Amino acid sequence: MSKRAIRQQEFDLFIPRMSSLPLKDQREVMERPFFSLSKRKRLKPIEYTSPDGEVWVHVSANPAFGIATIWDADILIWATSRINQMREQGVNDLPRTLHTTSYDLLKAIKRDTGGKGYKELQAALQRLEATTIQTSIRGSKRNTKAQFGWLDEWVLESDPVTGAPKGLSLTLSNWVYEGVIKDRSLLTLHPDYFALAGGVERAIYRIARKHAGDQPGGWTCRVSVLHDKTGSESPLKQFNYLLKRIVAANDLPEYDLSFVNTADNSQAIHFVRRDAAERAAIKADLERLAADSARREREDARALQVDAMFEKRRVPPSGDR
Numbered sequence: 001m002s003k004r005a006i007r008q009q010e011f012d013l014f015i016p017r018m019s020s021l022p023l024k025d026q027r028e029v030m031e032r033p034f035f036s037l038s039k040r041k042r043l044k045p046i047e048y049t050s051p052d053g054e055v056w057v058h059v060s061a062n063p064a065f066g067i068a069t070i071w072d073a074d075i076l077i078w079a080t081s082r083i084n085q086m087r088e089q090g091v092n093d094l095p096r097t098l099h100t101t102s103y104d105l106l107k108a109i110k111r112d113t114g115g116k117g118y119k120e121l122q123a124a125l126q127r128l129e130a131t132t133i134q135t136s137i138r139g140s141k142r143n144t145k146a147q148f149g150w151l152d153e154w155v156l157e158s159d160p161v162t163g164a165p166k167g168l169s170l171t172l173s174n175w176v177y178e179g180v181i182k183d184r185s186l187l188t189l190h191p192d193y194f195a196l197a198g199g200v201e202r203a204i205y206r207i208a209r210k211h212a213g214d215q216p217g218g219w220t221c222r223v224s225v226l227h228d229k230t231g232s233e234s235p236l237k238q239f240n241y242l243l244k245r246i247v248a249a250n251d252l253p254e255y256d257l258s259f260v261n262t263a264d265n266s267q268a269i270h271f272v273r274r275d276a277a278e279r280a281a282i283k284a285d286l287e288r289l290a291a292d293s294a295r296r297e298r299e300d301a302r303a304l305q306v307d308a309m310f311e312k313r314r315v316p317p318s319g320d321r
Helices: 003-012 073-088 102-108 115-130 174-181 191-195 199-211 223-230 236-249 276-314
Strands: 023-026 046-049 056-060 097-101 132-135 146-148 151-158 165-172 186-189 219-222 255-261 267-273
Touching (some): 023 174, 073 097, 073 102, 073 186, 097 102, 102 115, 186 199, 199 223, 199 236, 199 255, 219 223, 223 236, 223 267
Antiparallel strands (some): 056 132, 219 267
């Protein structure tokens, strides 16, 4: 075996295998506008404030690279999923720095592994490190804010002879890492999420996954609120036109979409999981079985008490007659 093959084999021991890796994303990031929805360089800051004024997000660009896009976020989803997998495997010291290869990462997020794919990967890493985020999320007080980038560092190793990309190391920022390791902070994404081509479609799916979840009755959101939550640069009228196309196609993973009107006649979209009715029926059956089992246990316990009382009465008193 050649030295190069041996070295690659040794390095492979540290490469997280991506087959059957459940996709995970952070709840806090899914429902708010942290990423550009366009592949064009965005320099205009993203500004978001929740209706109650408690949560705000400000995302600004490095002029050389622009704001990280929602496609760049696939790298963060991969990192989140990998750390979560290690936690489920019982790893105690979960790392902020992950090691892989450019090829494996591109394959994992369903990207082209040719020369163009590697160039786009490097550009994505640059944007993830250079984008600056300020937010009140996780602040203990209203005036508390955090500032961070998505990545603290990345190192791309290349072959000294051919220049071909090989090993890749990336270090999550502490804010991102803390969000990953928090209990119950992650949600599972459908594997087809990576196949969504449009930025708005991706943002809407993430919002639906966070809010609609498995609710049997689904979830309704005003179009104007969706516009704010996605951080779309399009005017509301143009955004609404794009939503009509998305609703007509109705091909987001997991969820059916339909236009509805709210009580004040505002236009809204209703999201409901396609298997929500079936899931609700299964849940009802499980609850019924659990109730039946609990009832039988109570009846058995009561019968044992009655039997014990009769048994006590049948025991003759002690002493001679």
